[in-house]
Amino acid sequence: MPDPDLAFAAHDHAHCAHDALTRAEAVTAAAGARMTPVRRRVLEILLEEHKALGAYDVLARLATEGFGNQPPVAYRALEFLVEQGLAHRIQRLNAFTACVHPGQDHAPAFLICRTCHTVAEAEATAARASLDAEAARAGFQVERSTIEALGLCPNCRGQA
Amino acid sequence: MPDPDLAFAAHDHAHCAHDALTRAEAVTAAAGARMTPVRRRVLEILLEEHKALGAYDVLARLATEGFGNQPPVAYRALEFLVEQGLAHRIQRLNAFTACVHPGQDHAPAFLICRTCHTVAEAEATAARASLDAEAARAGFQVERSTIEALGLCPNCRGQA
DNA sequence: CTATGTATGTAATATCATAACACGTCAAGA
DNA sequence: TCTTGACGTGTTATGATATTACATACATAG
Ligand SMILES: [Zn+2]
Ligand SMILES: [Zn+2]
Ligand SMILES: [Zn+2]
Ligand SMILES: [Zn+2]
Numbered sequence: 009m010p011d012p013d014l015a016f017a018a019h020d021h022a023h024c025a026h027d028a029l030t031r032a033e034a035v036t037a038a039a040g041a042r043m044t045p046v047r048r049r050v051l052e053i054l055l056e057e058h059k060a061l062g063a064y065d066v067l068a069r070l071a072t073e074g075f076g077n078q079p080p081v082a083y084r085a086l087e088f089l090v091e092q093g094l095a096h097r098i099q100r101l102n103a104f105t106a107c108v109h110p111g112q113d114h115a116p117a118f119l120i121c122r123t124c125h126t127v128a129e130a131e132a133t134a135a136r137a138s139l140d141a142e143a144a145r146a147g148f149q150v151e152r153s154t155i156e157a158l159g160l161c162p163n164c165r166g167q168a
Numbered sequence: 169m170p171d172p173d174l175a176f177a178a179h180d181h182a183h184c185a186h187d188a189l190t191r192a193e194a195v196t197a198a199a200g201a202r203m204t205p206v207r208r209r210v211l212e213i214l215l216e217e218h219k220a221l222g223a224y225d226v227l228a229r230l231a232t233e234g235f236g237n238q239p240p241v242a243y244r245a246l247e248f249l250v251e252q253g254l255a256h257r258i259q260r261l262n263a264f265t266a267c268v269h270p271g272q273d274h275a276p277a278f279l280i281c282r283t284c285h286t287v288a289e290a291e292a293t294a295a296r297a298s299l300d301a302e303a304a305r306a307g308f309q310v311e312r313s314t315i316e317a318l319g320l321c322p323n324c325r326g327q328a
Numbered sequence: 329c330t331a332t333g334t335a336t337g338t339a340a341t342a343t344c345a346t347a348a349c350a351c352g353t354c355a356a357g358a
Numbered sequence: 359t360c361t362t363g364a365c366g367t368g369t370t371a372t373g374a375t376a377t378t379a380c381a382t383a384c385a386t387a388g
Contacts, residue, residue, distance in 0.1 A: 146176060152319070202365085
């Protein structure tokens with residue numbers, strides 16, 4: 009049950025981020041995976057804003073904090089988070105964003121504002137169902153799908 | 169009106185490709201754009217198969233045929249084709265595929281087989297409508313959207 | 329404590345993409 | 359006719375994104 013406008017609305021983001029982090033710990037524990045310092049820190053960095061960060065942006069942050077400064081350090085942590093469903097990859101941006109409601113099984117669509125670069129997770133059940141149905145008509149079995157929209161968020165729309 | 173299983177079905181592909189090329193000429197003429205040798209050749213290369221090719225794959229082909237062998241040569245031609253609606257960019261693959269029905273206004277979904285790498289264009293009107301509606305609920309105005317599915321095509325499914 | 333699997337660090341390299349500039353062609357318009 | 363400007367192409371150089379391979383450290387189970 010994603011709240012589609014969470015990222016665009018004013019909200020208590022400290023609580024929002026802290027809550028996501030808490031859930032993330034629970035998710036990894038339940039999966040028997042290890043939430044190590046690098047991984048936790050990467051998730052925290054992604055959670056700072058409802059935006060997507062490139063692997064090298066994350067890496068630069070890590071490097072200043074005493075972690076390794078080579079690309080695999082960032083890519084491995086990001087890959088782990090994505091596998092655990094704690095972060096998502098935004099294909100259009102070659103970048104990553106923290107999941108705002110980890111632990112719940114979901115496959116969202118992403119709304120990317122071309123002006124302020126905010127990224128929101130929206131419910132995509134209906135769109136996915138349409139896509140799966142259309143694919144099935146061709147005999148194609150969908151395993152994973154990417155649904156991303158580029159446009160103007162409510163805030164930036166108001167200013168235009 | 170894309171035929172969603174065209175790419176997966178046995179068909180007279182020579183005719184399929186030739187037809188797309190003919191339409192492409194008409195599209196560019198109508199737009200007052202120039203279908204130059206490099207651009208035409210790139211489109212022909214993309215039309216050889218219902219797959220996506222990376223810019224450097226295209227470039228390698230061009231280079232052996234006496235065209236320039238530097239990346240901008242390929243990227244510029246590909247960008248032109250995408251702008252004219254004669255090719256599509258597949259975000260998941262960082263690659264390009266020829267449009268199978270140029271000239272018609274369309275914004276398809278792509279079905280990408282993870283085994284044989286065939287890429288099919290499927291109708292995405294319903295999925296896009298769902299996405300736009302969900303975005304609108306958040307006050308987000310969609311300008312462009314990317315819908316791509318990864319999975320198994322009918323042929324590869326049969327073999328599994 | 330020691331073996332095993334897992335995580336991290338690092339060097340090197342591969343892959344994807346763009347900026348900047350030079351040159352050639354062609355078609356207005358002076 | 360000559361000039362000019364738009365456009366396309368070629369090339370150099372660089373930037374941005376991502377992976378392979380190998381070494382080291384660390385946790386935990388036996
Ligand atoms: Zn928040
Ligand atoms: Zn915005
Ligand atoms: Zn065909
Ligand atoms: Zn296939």
